[in-house]
Amino acid sequence: MMKKPIQLSFTVMVIFTILVLEVVANEGIGKKNQCHEVLxxxxxxxxxxxxxCVKKRPKGASYCSPSKKCLCYYHCAQ
Structure with missing residues (x-):
């Protein structure tokens, strides 16, 4: 009589583990590294x-640093 609940919880645990591993594996896919360039x-x-910045890197984002440097941040493949 105890076999059914144990089998059911084991099955649920295995399915849950597979789903968690899938989410963790997909987390790294499609991530891009961020680079910057001093303009x-x-x-x-x-x-x-x-x-x-936009002229050089159409999807870039500019930033004036406290030291008054012009920086252009963009996604780069590495």
Whole structure:
């Protein structure tokens, strides 16, 4: 009489484990690395930096660092 609940819980546990492993395996698929490039060493102006970044990397995002460097962040394949 105890065999049925044990078999059922074992089956549920195996299915749950397979689903968890599948989710963990798919987590790494499609991830892209982020790279950056210095476009200007000093005197960064946000609008100018953004224009240069988008021109060079259409899907890039610009950032003026506290040290006034113009940085362009983009996804790169590595």
């Amino acid at each position: 200007k060493q000093s005197n960064c102006v946000a609008a100018e930096c953004e224009t240069m």
